[in-house]
Amino acid sequence: MKRGILTAAAGVAASALVLSACTPPGDGGNGGNGGDGGNGGGGEVSVMWNQPFYSMNNNTSATNNVTNANVVYMMNEAFKYYDENLELQDNTSFGTVEQVSEDPLKVKYTYSDNAKWSDGTPVDAADLVLAWAARSGNFNTTEDAERDDEGVVEDAGGDVFFDAAEPGLALIKDFPEISEDGKEITFEYTKPFADWETNLTIGDSGVPAHIVAKNALDTGDAEEGKKAILDAVENEDKEKLAKVAEFWNTGYNMTSMPEDEDLLIGTGPMKMTDFKEGQYLTLEARDDYEGDRKPQLSKITVRYNEDPMAAVQALENGEVQLINPQSTADVLQAVEAIDGVENNTADGATYEHVDLTFDNNGPFDPASYGGDEEKAKQVREAFLQSIPRGKIVNDIVKPLNDQAQIRNSFTQVPGSPDYDTIVQGSGIEDTYGEGDAEKAKQMLEEAGVDEAPKVRLLYAKGNARREQEFQLIKESAEKAGFEVIDNSSETWSEDLGNGEYDASLFGWQSTSTAVTESDANFRTGGQNNFGGFANDEVDKLYDELQTETDPARQAEILGEVEKILVDEGFGLTLFQFPEVVAYSDQLQNVKPMTVSPTMFWNFWEWQM
Template identity: 90%
Template sequence: MKRGILTAAAGVAASALLLSACTPPGGGGNEGDGGGGGEVSVMWNQPFYSMNNNTSATNNVTNANVVYMMNDAFKYYDENLELQDNTSFGTVEQVSEDPLKVKYTYSDNAKWSDGTPVDAADLVLAWAARSGNFNTTEDAKRDDEGAVEDAGGDVFFDAAEPGLALIKDFPEISEDGKEITFEYSKPYADWEVNLTVGDSGMPAHIVAKNAIDTEDPEEAKKAVLDAIESKDKGQLAKIAEFWNTGFNMTSMPENEDLLVGSGPMKMTDFSEGQYLTLEARDDYEGDRKPKMSKITIRYNEDPMAAVQALENGEVQLINPQSTADVLQAVEGIDGVENKTADGATYEHVDLTFDNNGPFDPASYGGDEEKAKQVREAFLMSIPRGKIVNDIVKPLNDQAEIRESFTQVPGSPDYDKVVEASGIKNTYGEGNVEEAKKMLEEAGVDEAPKVRLLYAKGNARREQEFQLIKEAADQAGFEVIDNASETWSEELGSGEYDASLFGWQSTSTAVTESDANFRTGGQNNFGGFSNDEVDKLYDELQTETDPARQAEILGEVEKVLVDEGFGITLFQFPEIVAHSDQLQNVKPMTVSPTMFWNFWEWEM
């Protein structure tokens, strides 16, 4: 079974975690001078755990937030979801259309925090690691947290980005290593966001130093480039092993190499499960110089604890999971600005196809049709309308059921894709009596037991679970509470039959959903496999006509509906609340959400 969390195309929202039990130093907000003297504290719901947020086990919003502040990148999204150039770090340009060639050029200001220039070795390592093109095995052993434990001497980078897989050949590199030109094997619609958004990849010289004992930075970079160019299995296996897990941490690491970044902030304190402190770098030469000297992120899963901390002045910015009680509490605090809107995350239920459970054909002697009928009956029982009416509408009286796996409600292609998929006509708002008939027609001998995984301690998910269980049990299922504090680490384990969580977008790329539904995709935790879907995503990668792109996604979603992949529920209502002394907070609807312009924050 495949284990992991998320790809760069999605994020986990509102995960469970240990309650905060202490206050970090400098926890309160001091009045800043607008020039690097201010401090701000933020509360988040899940502790940070890796500087490399590109593996299947670590690609989580909580990691992405910190990595974003500690690293520069070629591009970033603003609050209007417009892609902005970060030219102080470098530039990206298409230099040929047929074949597609893209050139990345680093500026002289692009440097790691230890003074080493950012250059070709770092970008080539990012491509090699995240493309999957250099892996010599897919059978790596994982630990209980989903991290790669042993690849048996083979090369296994724990990542797979389909767009990067289209780059087959080693790139052209300028003599000074500042210009890198990749050639694609076929056209690719989202080339502009490949290797450009979010972060600058892992520092190749640090990876080599720790993986293959190469101390000198320049020699280390050359060793990485040589290993990739020659496809040196022995060296690449060591590099991949460290790349996969070497940057994981739950507190301040003894090895300071792990904290080397290319961006304006550096980590100075990290108390396990409690808080993480970032401070502005004096030697940062890029354009994103922060006005705040210190940003501390406190961790607590309880949304009401976040509200209380904001009211008490312990933190100045929160993004708690929204419920009617939370909204009412926030609105009752003086001196607080509240921004409420639909967020980038949407709630959904996915089913597991390959664990010998109630939705796996193997449980019925390989009878695909019977397993599909059971899946459809369970999905029909889910009271989507009641969930939205009881849980979401108190926060947003205009809330509706989200009817698409790939499109945000209100986006240009939403209605087209929904119509093509047939999801509304198939499942409507949920129907217990119809689900009961469907299950009877499937002819199962006894009530199918469905273990439903979700975040333990998450108030809204607990409410959703109760509504789902009540309805599904009436339809003839036995729904088992499989809530877990470490639910995100258990995705893909096969130790559950259905999962309830949220996807959060990290870009506007048309191929963003590829890894969710493709066979073996990094986000395809339930083992869903369909040749037609795989072929459609192959076509989508090279399709540049927006009209045809929408048609392809409509066709993908029709297969998902017809095969009983899962069901969509609602778009998250988001609450971003902050002290009115904290200026320039501008939430946006893709990761890193409210952190995207942290350098503009000031007290």
């Protein structure tokens, strides 16, 4: 099966979505001593999250996950960031971005003198050029590569294969203009791009070119490494780029403190000093950080635990000071019963959905019916019709938010200006409503399949809410004539796109407000298109959306995309995540935000 190109989990890229296991949890106990850290304003905080960190490069299709994005964000700078009001803020102590030409579109990135990697190496053109080359997909010489069971690239057969491809960056074809000091980089787009301001500007600094070169090309000092990267990209040196891509794809993956601490080099105010597999990760303030986001705390420890009630218990016991557990009625009730705790409960930016797999010889793949696309579509539609969306919302979500409703859009949040228009145009509500097992049974009979289709449903193992959703889906779908197999996995996010499941249940969380954010989810070969969906008309619509600046036409385009998704049985949206952020009243300046990096966005302002 072809695994998609990208972040997002959307890499957690601009104009992308990131995978969300739900939200955070934690593990009790002491965090360990760690290495030498810097000095913030004083104080230490422990946070609980529900999935362990596993990569310093969160821009590949296998690592595009909010759990990575949060940590990478605290260890790195970026040109811009979102505040709690979703307003894009400039981080001028790191650099600036400006449009210097409208036709053709040219964008200049300028790094400040304070922009340095934590080993003292200046951030410059080599780093930005590497980020563009890797994440654009323009230098790949093969469409995909061999992957392991978790979706990580194992072997590209000597070809160039960066495991990423952001549509916006793909519009930059030519090597950029670079100033003599390497601090100013100007990219020219082949056509207008509505979301240029979030291209290469939010989330992180990428990975350091000189460290990638040292590992991939066996270079010496930083200057030699930077030059090697620039030369390889400018000359399209396939032999060297293949080696660079191999390291970029996998070299930053880790489950504990790496032996090579160069892999932890970042540009931000925090550095990793301890990482115990599956338990906790410790960040400490850097003494030598020169930017504006100097942290008030000296240490932030992120603890890991899938169990939301364990997170609540740890908060009550004072083992952690901040949690964002998967919300259930029991969790909310338990949080509200704790003295000395502030609680913020609201709908978040993550939405729950079911996606189907089109290209794995499974029940939704035309290949299973001798290439009969209509029969495969009928089976897809019957399964989606069987999903009891109304019962899922009533039983699981409304106990947390009595105003909760089914989400009926793949691209719009309920209540947003274009939501009602797009929903009406797509027909999703009329087509699937709250779910109807009897209607689904009739549809399956009309499809004329010989035996009950076996549907392997992938979701996060140990995730209480997803387990509840799975049981409701299984009960309803089996009434309709399907056999639903529990394919839950602790490595669900890495498993996405491996072809060993037929439907997936997870959440997407936004990383930006870009209008093209959903592109990678539905475009043919898109990085977040894990189910192999392919539709030429959808691709053309996203091509148009990239250059469209009229908000009214943008909404029309997204509406047309959504109608095709409904008509083709792509998948089904379920609900907007209700989120609970709870924290000690001794912890100040926590301001939850609805896009990644969520509550971590202003970590430098936290105080104890």
